[in-house]
Amino acid sequence: MVYVVCVALLASGALGGYRMLKGSADARRAEQLAQHVARAERQMHAFATAWANEDWTTAARHTDSPEAAASLLESVDRNLDPSALTITVGDGVAERADEDDGVVVVPFTVRMTVPRVGGFAYSSKARLVPAAEGPLVAFDPSVVHPELGAGQTLAVAKVQERGAILDRTGAELVASSLVGEVQDGRGVSGLQKRYDETLRGSAPPYAVAVTDRQSGKAVKPLLQSDVRPGRDVRTTIDPDVQRAAAAALDVAATPASLVAIKPSNGDILAVANQPGGGFNRALVGTYPPGSTFKVVTAAALLETGLQPSDALECPRFAWVDGYRFTNQDEFTLPAGSTFQDAFAHSCNTAFIEARDRLDEDTLAETAAAFGIGGEWDTGVGTYDGSVPVNVSDVDKAAAMIGQGRNLASPLVMASVAATVKSGRFVQPRLVPDAVDRPHQAPRDLDPEVLRALRSMMRAVVTEGSGDALRGLPGRPHAKTGTAEYGDEQPPRTHAWMIGYQQDDDLAWAVLVEDGSSGGTDAGAVAAEFLRQLATR
Structure with missing residues (x-):
């Protein structure tokens, strides 16, 4: 028992001595590591001080690539021309704790004022590597700024130009x-x-920008x-269609506009105005639509059961509560003329004489099926039309032919033609990414009504007032309009034509301010537009 105890005591004493020796070695290594890190920090301070003092040669001597370091530091200074340059060096950390003479990483922060930019600050870090003469900054472009790569420098640059x-x-x-x-x-x-x-x-x-040095x-x-x-x-603008629209407006002698739409999805393909600057009458103009509104009126009458082949007289005058309505140049149609004839030749009196088939709110309700009067979310400011409920017989008579209180923009009337083409209202859009809630019409038009409207709009071209489009490719369908405005006597007029291409996904509207005839003045612009498109 005594022997065993003595051995145990001797063993215990030996272990204690080992621990003392090991602790002493660890302490020496820790001290050596701390001294190595301190040397690296001093070297980094020397490098940073010379850099801040614009002494590139001295700064470069503290690196392992003096020539490259001096060149880049001088390039950055020349490009930025900084003032109040300060560099704050942080505490170094050995990359490997088990090496007392290895790589030391030293963080630092650069602050300066740069002309045209103002305050500019960033944080970076340097790796100090062992060398015979002591730790040196391992130089590469990222030491000057962490975003820099080979062949790059810092310079003042104009930030990306305004978006287009x-x-x-x-x-x-x-x-x-x-x-x-x-x-x-x-x-x-x-x-x-x-x-x-x-x-x-x-x-x-x-x-300040990363810049290619070469x-x-x-x-x-x-x-x-x-x-x-x-x-x-x-935007949704098609450059070919836009060019055709702009070229077509050269035909107009007075201010005019042309809008083209893709009926299948509502994309606005062209918006052209003459003159080109200032007021955008194509989108926000507020005009009586005149006889182009007869597309809506015809839809309302068709829904009452009136057929395109039904007889509908076209007298010279129509009297409503003492107010006389007439046709342009007081024309008439022969006895036995039909609803389609009245539409094709744009007979005001025939439509007005059919007003009793409609209630006071019928035109407003039918216009809503074409999207008129809704709040359109197109990605651009637009006037979306207005067709109020009629308040008198004279008010209804005027509304039947697109006069009175009915108002629309060329965009609205192009959409009317697009609705006939596509079979349903699809809200126009110009900037799709900005459209959150496109307007939805409260109802769709009856397919039979749409078929009749298409036949009647084709007849405008083949036998009626749209003869300016006759023979043009694409089988255009159209409706002309001459809208009175103002208080002068005789009243002044705007000329309209709207339509779509049967053989293409295209609908359009033309407005010529102070035009005397939709078929002549607006028709000439529309015809030139379709000719331009045919050659694109």
Whole structure:
């Protein structure tokens, strides 16, 4: 027992001595590591001090690539021309704790003021590697800024230009009255104004950017995470259709507009105005639609059971409560003329004489099936039309022929033609990404009514007032209109024509202000538009 106890005591004493020796070795290694890290930190301080003092040669001597370091530091200084440059060095950390002479990583923060940019700050880190003369900064471009790569430098660059208004192909849109203007960097009209925040973004005009040293081209602006460059806005405009529309308006002698729509999905393919700047009458113009509204009136009458082949007289005058309505140039149609004849030749008196078939709210209700009077979410400001409930017999008579209190824009009337073509109202849209809640018509038109309207609109071209389109490709369907406005006697008029192509996914509307005849003045523009399209 005594022997065993002595052995145990001896063993215990030996273990204690081992621990003391091991602890002493660990302490020495820790001390050596701490001294190595401190040397690395001093070297980094020396490098940072020379850098901040713009002493590239001295700074470079503290690196393992003096020539490359001096060149890049001088390039950055020359490009940025900074003031109040400070570099704060942090505490170094050994990459491996079991090496007392290995690589040390030292963080640092750079702050400066840069002309045209202002305050610019960032954090980086340097790896200090062992060398015969002591730790050196392992130099590569990322030491100067963590985003830099080979062949790159920092420079002041203009941040991404203002976003552009694009057509459906991604090319910059050419349509001045639609695109609008920019003054002092801000949109003041058109789509430039509506989407100014998107187009401008929140980025400053200039920023420090990673830049290719050879070409001088900015590669990447160094922006704060919450800064957003300007973005493009893409529209549905088809450049070919837009060019055709703009060229067609050259035929008009007075202010005019043309809108084209894709009936299947409502895409607005062209918006053209003459003159091109300022007021966009194509989208927000408020006009009596005149006889183009007879498409809506005809739909209402067809729903009462009136057939295109039914007799409908076209007298010279129609008297309503002492008020005389007449046709343009007081024309008449021969005895035995039909509803389709009255529509094709745009006989006002025939429509007015049929007013008793409709209730006071019928026209308003039928117009709603064409989307008129709803709140359209198109991605651009529009006037969406108004057809009030009739308040008197004279009011109804005027409304039957698109006069009185009925108002529409060319976009609305193009949509009327598109509805006949597609068979249902599809709300037009110009900037699809901005459309949240497209307007839905309260009901669709009856298929039999639509078939009759299509036949009647084709007859306008083949035998009626739309003869300017006769013989053109695509089998155009149309409706002409001459709308009175103002208080002058005789009243002044605007000329209209709306229509669609049977052989193409296209509907359109033409308005010529102060035109004397829809068939002649608006018809000439529409015909030129379709001819231009045929050659695209």
